[in-house]
Amino acid sequence: METLSFEFPAGQPPRGRTLVGCVGSGDLEVLIEPGQAGKLTITVQTSVNGSEQRWQHLFARMFDGQTPPAMDIDIHDFGATPGVVRLRLEQGFEEIGHD
Amino acid sequence: MTDSAALLTKHSFVELGARQRAKALLDAGTFRELLDPFQRVMSPWLSRQGVVPQADDGVIIAKGSIDGLPVVIAAIEGAFQGGSLGEVGGAKIAGSLELAAEDNRKGIATRAVLLLETGGVRLQEANLGLAAIADIHAAIVDLRQYQPVVGVVAGSVGCFGGMSIAAGLCSYLLVTQEARLGLNGPQVIEQEAGLEEYDSRDRPFIWSLTGGEQRFATGLVDRYASDDVAQIRQQVSELLQQGLPAQQRSTQAELFLQRLARLDAEPQIEPSVVRDLYQGERS
Amino acid sequence: MSSYSLRGLNWFNALSAGAKAVDGLTASLKVADGFLGEQPVRFIAVVADPDNRFVRARNGEVGLLEGWGLAKVVDEVIAADQDKPQKRAVIAIVDVPSQAYGRREEALGIHQALAGAADSYARARLAGHAVIGLLVGKAMSGAFLAHGYQANRLIALRDPGVMVHAMGKASAARVTLRSVEELETLAASVPPMAYDIDSYASLGLLWETLSVEQIEQPSASDLARVTECLNLAIDDVAAKGHDLSGRLGAANRAASSKVRQLLREQW
Numbered sequence: 035m036e037t038l039s040f041e042f043p044a045g046q047p048p049r050g051r052t053l054v055g056c057v058g059s060g061d062l063e064v065l066i067e068p069g070q071a072g073k074l075t076i077t078v079q080t081s082v083n084g085s086e087q088r089w090q091h092l093f094a095r096m097f098d099g100q101t102p103p104a105m106d107i108d109i110h111d112f113g114a115t116p117g118v119v120r121l122r123l124e125q126g127f128e129e130i131g132h133d
Numbered sequence: 134m135t136d137s138a139a140l141l142t143k144h145s146f147v148e149l150g151a152r153q154r155a156k157a158l159l160d161a162g163t164f165r166e167l168l169d170p171f172q173r174v175m176s177p178w179l180s181r182q183g184v185v186p187q188a189d190d191g192v193i194i195a196k197g198s199i200d201g202l203p204v205v206i207a208a209i210e211g212a213f214q215g216g217s218l219g220e221v222g223g224a225k226i227a228g229s230l231e232l233a234a235e236d237n238r239k240g241i242a243t244r245a246v247l248l249l250e251t252g253g254v255r256l257q258e259a260n261l262g263l264a265a266i267a268d269i270h271a272a273i274v275d276l277r278q279y280q281p282v283v284g285v286v287a288g289s290v291g292c293f294g295g296m297s298i299a300a301g302l303c304s305y306l307l308v309t310q311e312a313r314l315g316l317n318g319p320q321v322i323e324q325e326a327g328l329e330e331y332d333s334r335d336r337p338f339i340w341s342l343t344g345g346e347q348r349f350a351t352g353l354v355d356r357y358a359s360d361d362v363a364q365i366r367q368q369v370s371e372l373l374q375q376g377l378p379a380q381q382r383s384t385q386a387e388l389f390l391q392r393l394a395r396l397d398a399e400p401q402i403e404p405s406v407v408r409d410l411y412q413g414e415r416s
Numbered sequence: 417m418s419s420y421s422l423r424g425l426n427w428f429n430a431l432s433a434g435a436k437a438v439d440g441l442t443a444s445l446k447v448a449d450g451f452l453g454e455q456p457v458r459f460i461a462v463v464a465d466p467d468n469r470f471v472r473a474r475n476g477e478v479g480l481l482e483g484w485g486l487a488k489v490v491d492e493v494i495a496a497d498q499d500k501p502q503k504r505a506v507i508a509i510v511d512v513p514s515q516a517y518g519r520r521e522e523a524l525g526i527h528q529a530l531a532g533a534a535d536s537y538a539r540a541r542l543a544g545h546a547v548i549g550l551l552v553g554k555a556m557s558g559a560f561l562a563h564g565y566q567a568n569r570l571i572a573l574r575d576p577g578v579m580v581h582a583m584g585k586a587s588a589a590r591v592t593l594r595s596v597e598e599l600e601t602l603a604a605s606v607p608p609m610a611y612d613i614d615s616y617a618s619l620g621l622l623w624e625t626l627s628v629e630q631i632e633q634p635s636a637s638d639l640a641r642v643t644e645c646l647n648l649a650i651d652d653v654a655a656k657g658h659d660l661s662g663r664l665g666a667a668n669r670a671a672s673s674k675v676r677q678l679l680r681e682q683w
Contacts, residue, residue, distance in 0.1 A: 167678075167679055167682045167683065168675065168678055168679060168682065172678070174671075174674070174675060174678065176671075177670075177671050178606065178608065181606070182602065182606065194679070196683070220608070220669070220671045220672055221671050221675055223672075224671065224672040224675035224676060225675055225679065227676075228675055228676040228679040228680075229679055229683075231676070232679060232680060232683050253582075254557070254582040254583075256582065256583060256588055256591060256592055256609075257592075257606070257609065258608050258609075259581060259582040259583065259588075259608050259609045260580055260581060260582065260607075260608040260609070260610075260616055260619060260621075261608040261619060261669060261672070262582060262608075263557065263560070263561070263565075263580070263581075263582045264565075264619065264621050264663065264669075264672075265672065266561065267534075267561055267565035267566065267660075268660060268663075270531075270534045270535075270538060270561065270565075270566065271538050271541075271566060271659075271660050274534075274535055274538035274539060274542065275538070275542060278542070294557075294558065295557070295558060295561050297527035298527055298530045298531045298534055298558065298561055298562070299531075300527065300531075301525075301527050301528040301530070301531025301532070302531045302534065302535055314527065315522045315526075315527060316515060316521070316522065316526045316527040316530065316558055317515065317517050317521075317522065317526075317558075320591075321517065321587060321591075322517045322518065322519075322522065324587060324590060325514075325517040325587070326472060326517045326518055326519075330472075330517075330518055330519050331517075331518070331519050331522075342519065342522055342523045343522055343523075348525075351525070353525045353528055381535070382528065382531075383487075383528065383531040383532045383534075383535040384487075384491075384532070384535060384536075384539075385532070386484045386485075386487035386488040386491060386532050386536070387488060389480075389484045389528070389529065389532070390481070390484045390485065390488060393480055393481060393484070393524070396524075398469040398470050398471075398520060401519060401520070402519055402520045402523045402524070404523065406523075407523050407524055407525075410524075
C-alpha cells in the first residue's frame with residue numbers, strides 16, 4: 035500500500051460533497067469535498083505500489099484544458115483500473131454539480 | 134401482471150450497497166447517517182498492515198423511521214473486506230444498539246434493523262473484532278427486552294462467524310434465496326474437517342444446507358422474501374409492527390435439545406433430515 | 417498424553433470440590449452448585465468427551481449439544497434465583513479450543529445453538545447475576561463467544577497456553593496467505609492480532625491476570641489465589657454494575673470508546 039498526493043490549479047469550490055464507490059476488489063472509494071479556492075488536492079491511498087505515474091497521467095488527462103472546481107478529493111483504491119477510476123471520478127463530479 | 138412486467142418493476146435489494154440498502158428501507162427523507170464517511174472514523178489497524186481502509190469502515194449507521202416507527206439501521210458493506218468486522222465497524226454497531234436500548238429506558242421506542250453481509254471477525258483486527266462482536270451480542274439481548282431487533286441476510290456475502298450468532302439472537306430474521314447463514318465459512322470447515330465433510334466448492338451442496346430457502350424451511354429464520362426492495366421493506370415493516378415475539382428463538386434451548394436427542398447423529402446428515410427434525414415449529 | 421486439554425476439567429474439579437454436581441447433562445458439560453466463601457455459585461465447564469454423539473465435537477469444542485446445554489444450565493440459574501435477593505454467581509471455566517466444524521453442525525444450526533448460550537449468559541447478567549469468565553486454557557472464537565465472553569468480568573491465568581483469538585494460527589496463516597512465521601512476526605507488532613495473553617490484556621478486556629504454580633493441575637495455593645480473585649470479581653460486579661463497560665478504556669482499544677462517544681453526540 036502507498037499514499038500519494040497530487041495538486042492541480044482550480045477555480046471556485048463547489049457547494050456540495052459526495053461519496054462514490056467502495057473499497058471492494060477492483061473498485062475504489064472517492065470522497066469529494068469543497069476545497070480552498072484555486073486549488074484541487076487529491077490524496078490517494080492505493081493497494082497497488084509504484085503507481086504514482088499512472089495516477090499523475092490519469093488526473094492530468096482528466097483536467098487537461100479545463101479549470102476544475104476547487105476540491106479536496108480523497109481516494110481509497112483497491113486495485114481499480116484507470117477506466118473504473120475515471121468512471122467514479124466523473125460520477126462524483128456529476129453529483130457535486132447537481133447539489 | 135406478466136412475468137416480464139414483474140421483472141421490470143422489481144428492484145434488486147442484493148445489488149444495492151449497504152448505504153443504499155439502509156436508504157431503501159427507511160421512510161423517504163428520514164435517513165440520517167451517524168459517523169458518516171466524511172468524518173473519517175477509520176480503522177486504526179488496517180493501514181499499518183498495508184491494507185487500504187474505507188472511510189466508514191464498512192458499516193453504515195442510520196437513524197430514521199420505517200412506516201413511522203423509529204429505527205436505527207446498522208448495515209454492513211459486504212464488498213469491503215468481505216463485510217468483516219473490525220474495531221470501528223464493530224463499535225459502530227454495538228454502540229448504536231446500546232444507545233437504542235438506552236432510548237427505550239427513557240421511553241423512546243427505538244427499534245433496530247441489522248443488514249448482515251459479513252464473514253465475521255476481520256482477521257487483521259482479530260481480538261478487537263471478536264470483542265466487538267461480544268458487545269454486539271450483549272447489546273442485542275439488552276435491546277430485545279424492549280423492542281424487536283430484526284436481522285436481514287439478503288446476500289451475496291451471507292452471514293457467518295460471530296455475526297451468525299448475532300443473527301441467531303435477533304428477534305426476527307429475514308432471508309432471500311441468495312442468503313447463506315452459518316457459523317463457519319465453507320473453506321474453514323473444509324480445512325478443519327476435510328473435503329469429505331464439507332466441499333467448499335460445491336455450491337448447490339452448501340446452499341442446500343445453509344441457504345435461505347433451507348433455513349426458512351427448517352424454521353431457523355422467520356421470513357423468506359424475494360430479492361425485491363419493496364417486498365423486503367414490506368416484510369421488515371411487518372416484523373417491526375409485530376413487536377416482540379412470544380418467544381425468542383435463542384431462548385428455546387429445551388426444544389432444540391429435545392429435537393437433537395431424537396436425531397441419529399451417526400450417519401452424515403441430509404437437508405431433508407433437518408427439515409423433518411425441525412418441522413412443526415411454524416404453525 | 418491425550419490430544420485434548422484437561423485443564424478445564426482439572427480446574428472445574430478443583431474449584432467445585434464439595435459442590436453438588438448437576439446430573440443428566442451431556443458428558444461434555446460439567447456443572448456444579450457450590451459456594452465460594454459465603455457466595456453461592458454455579459460452576460460451568462465445557463470439557464472433552466471422546467464419545468460425544470457428534471463426532472466433530474469430541475475434543476472439547478463447543479458444538480450443538482454444548483451450546484444449547486450451556487443455555488439450559490444458565491437458564492436454570494436465572495429461573496431458580498428469580499425471586500432471591502442473593503443471586504448465584506455463574507463461573508464459566510474456559511478451556512475451549514474452538515467451535516465444532518462439521519456438516520451436521522452447520523446443517524442443524526450451530527450458530528443458533530451458540531446464540532442460545534450467549535443469550536442465556538447475557539440474560540443472567542441482566543438479571544443481576546455476576547458472571548465471571550475464568551480463562552485457564554484456550555478461549556477461541558465462536559467457542560468463547562458462547563462460553564465466557566458474556567461475562568461481566570474476565571480473569572485469565574498467565575500462561576502461554578491461555579490464549580484468546582478469533583482463529584488458530586495455522587488457519588489464520590492460510591486465510592491471510594502468510595506463513596505461520598510471518599503471521600507470528602506480524603502478530604507480535606499488532607496487539608489485537610497477537611496470541612499471548614499479555615497482548616490481549618493490553619486491549620483492556622481482562623479484569624485481572626493471575627500467575628499460578630501449576631496451570632494443568634492447580635495446587636492448593638493456586639486454588640486459594642484463584643478463589644480469592646473470583647470473590648473479588650463478584651464483589652466488584654456487585655459494586656459497579658452488570659454491563660460490559662468495564663472493558664472499555666484501554667489505549668489499545670481507544671477507537672471503541674471514541675466511536676461510542678461520537679455516536680452519543682450525534683444520536
